Amino acid sequence: MALNIYNTLTRQKEEFKPIHEGIVGMYVCGPTVYSDSHVGHGKSYVSFDTIVRYLRHIGYRVLYIQNITDVGHLLDDGEDRMLKQSKIEKIHPLQIAENITRSYFEDMDKLGVVRPDISPRASGHITEQIEIVKRLLAKGFAYEVNGSVYFDVRKFNKYGILSGRTLDDAVEGTRVETRSEKRHPADFALWKKAESGHIMHWPSPWSEGFPGWHIECSAMSMKYLGETFDIHGGGMDNQFPHHECEIAQSEAATGKPFVKYWIHNNLVTVNGKKMSKSLGNFVTLKDVFARYNPLVVRFFILQSHYRSTLDFSDEALQGAKAGYEKLMTTVRNIREELKKAETEKRAGGISLDLSLYRKRFSDAMDDDFNAPLAMGVIFELSREINQALNSEQELSLDFLKLTDACFGELGGKILGIIPEQLPVRAEGENIESQLIDIHIKVRQQAKKEKAWWAADLIRNELEAAGIRLEDKKDGTNWHRINRPE
RNA sequence: GGCGCCGUACCCAAGUGGUAAGGGAGAGGUCUGCAAAACCUUUAUGCAGCGGUUCGAAUCCGCUCGGCGCCUCCA
Numbered sequence: 398m399a400l401n402i403y404n405t406l407t408r409q410k411e412e413f414k415p416i417h418e419g420i421v422g423m424y425v426c427g428p429t430v431y432s433d434s435h436v437g438h439g440k441s442y443v444s445f446d447t448i449v450r451y452l453r454h455i456g457y458r459v460l461y462i463q464n465i466t467d468v469g470h471l472l473d474d475g476e477d478r479m480l481k482q483s484k485i486e487k488i489h490p491l492q493i494a495e496n497i498t499r500s501y502f503e504d505m506d507k508l509g510v511v512r513p514d515i516s517p518r519a520s521g522h523i524t525e526q527i528e529i530v531k532r533l534l535a536k537g538f539a540y541e542v543n544g545s546v547y548f549d550v551r552k553f554n555k556y557g558i559l560s561g562r563t564l565d566d567a568v569e570g571t572r573v574e575t576r577s578e579k580r581h582p583a584d585f586a587l588w589k590k591a592e593s594g595h596i597m598h599w600p601s602p603w604s605e606g607f608p609g610w611h612i613e614c615s616a617m618s619m620k621y622l623g624e625t626f627d628i629h630g631g632g633m634d635n636q637f638p639h640h641e642c643e644i645a646q647s648e649a650a651t652g653k654p655f656v657k658y659w660i661h662n663n664l665v666t667v668n669g670k671k672m673s674k675s676l677g678n679f680v681t682l683k684d685v686f687a688r689y690n691p692l693v694v695r696f697f698i699l700q701s702h703y704r705s706t707l708d709f710s711d712e713a714l715q716g717a718k719a720g721y722e723k724l725m726t727t728v729r730n731i732r733e734e735l736k737k738a739e740t741e742k743r744a745g746g747i748s749l750d751l752s753l754y755r756k757r758f759s760d761a762m763d764d765d766f767n768a769p770l771a772m773g774v775i776f777e778l779s780r781e782i783n784q785a786l787n788s789e790q791e792l793s794l795d796f797l798k799l800t801d802a803c804f805g806e807l808g809g810k811i812l813g814i815i816p817e818q819l820p821v822r823a824e825g826e827n828i829e830s831q832l833i834d835i836h837i838k839v840r841q842q843a844k845k846e847k848a849w850w851a852a853d854l855i856r857n858e859l860e861a862a863g864i865r866l867e868d869k870k871d872g873t874n875w876h877r878i879n880r881p882e
Numbered sequence: 883g884g885c886g887c888c889g890u891a892c893c894c895a896a897g898u899g900g901u902a903a904g905g906g907a908g909a910g911g912u913c914u915g916c917a918a919a920a921c922c923u924u925u926a927u928g929c930a931g932c933g934g935u936u937c938g939a940a941u942c943c944g945c946u947c948g949g950c951g952c953c954u955c956c957a
Binding site (some may be wrong): 664710716847856 | 918950
């Protein structure tokens with residue numbers, strides 16, 4: 398089955414065919430860096446990360462660009478987000494940008510999100526943005542008023558193609574007092590003249606000022622990916638007006654199609670309501686990580702489709718945690734068994750058709766990146782492997798190697814939920830593992846003498862210290878308990 | 883008001899014309915000194931409700947009820 402992607406532009410699933418054979422240019426709207434990332438960012442970037450991982454898995458060379466917005470988001474009162482926060486904290490806006498950018502990557506790293514190939518900053522691409530504004534003015538798609546430049550939406554007849562909105566809708570829908578400078582209420586700023594007291598401003602042919610919000614994505618995506626590229630992603634809430642404006646200004650400037658496939662991921666809700674910075678009901682990733690393993694959060698996110706909303710609740714997260722641990726137990730058991738098999742001679746009678754699982758997994762991912770369905774496949778595989786591990790038959794080294802590799806590829810490399818190193822027993826001869834082994838030996842003796850109280854005491858105390866013992870047919874295994882879980 | 887989305891078991895969730903994946907929780911069982919883990923069995927004649935199309939619908943159409951999103955900064 399070929400890869401099919403739901404394209405917001407056409408409102409249907411389409412077979413994915415990159416513009417250049419074997420190469421994919423992909424741009425995703427990154428965060429505005431003025432406060433810590435919340436779970437919504439987590440869902441968004443985990444979703445796109447999984448998409449990038451899968452594209453790479455099926456052989457594409459992907460150039461993945463994700464911007465950092467550190468200037469240009471205007472509030473209702475016309476004030477820049479970065480500026481507002483900088484006044485609150487009494488530090489330079491770019492200091493905030495720097496701090497939050499670090500914090501953002503810290504969170505994303507924990508979620509197993511592979512870093513973008515390029516993370517361009519809006520403030521570092523003022524020249525490119527000015528260039529586009531110049532082109533738009535020259536072609537008559539924009540006009541200047543009092544040092545500010547606006548895009549003239551009536552000159553671009555495709556305006557509304559992405560969101561399905563007409564200009565009449567836009568007029569009716571406009572609640573904010575129309576700024577008198579604009580010729581049409583839907584016209585949007587390309588360049589704004591800085592008011593006095595505005596710290597972040599740059600020289601331009603029109604005024605000392607700063608770029609409009611939408612222009613940065615056009616400038617940076619086209620700079621690194623070309624004037625037409627394959628995939629543009631972002632949150633559904635950015636479909637209008639942000640992405641609509643991007644299309645308008647980019648295509649007006651170049652006269653070429655801007656993006657082939659638009660991918661929009663759905664939002665996180667809390668108790669059924671959208672989580673957003675402005676509503677103030679957001680849960681930061683750092684808060685969640687204090688209570689749950691970040692990979693549990695990733696697992697939770699991937700358990701629903703990227704185009705579905707995900708309702709964030711403690712109950713749901715608890716469920717995800719239990720499911721995640723179940724999967725990790727299987728992986729751990731395979732790896733434990735693998736270690737034993739390496740030093741033993743084994744016949745091994747069980748075989749398993751892994752290609753069937755791989756195919757079902759690929760079919761799921763090929764169908765618009767259906768990660769939840771793909772996870773179901775992994776769980777079914779997990780069950781079958783557990784049956785094998787439970788059976789009386791010895792498993793061959795080959796069998797164990799192949800299953801471990803399969804989990805590593807599907808659950809690790811593609812979905813990013815199975816780490817290469819689990820918190821299993823410490824490798825090597827460190828003092829901790831020696832001490833635990835001594836405890837296990839003492840406990841074995843206690844068990845032999847039916848001193849159950851002693852055996853249980855050792856097990857309970859170790860558990861309290863974060864070490865879990867599990868008695869098996871052929872001895873006792875131990876592993877570290879993930880904390881936070 | 884305009885545009886759009888959603889409603890699947892106790893919870894999360896996939897399935898968009900062929901007879902309800904998967905995870906959690908619950909119940910029973912196997913194994914075990916007991917645990918833990920795992921495995922097995924079980925939990926929706928039914929997919930918000932009512933009509934319609936069809937040999938056949940959770941899936942298509944219409945209406946009703948309920949929830950949400952965008953239209954204003956947001957991933």
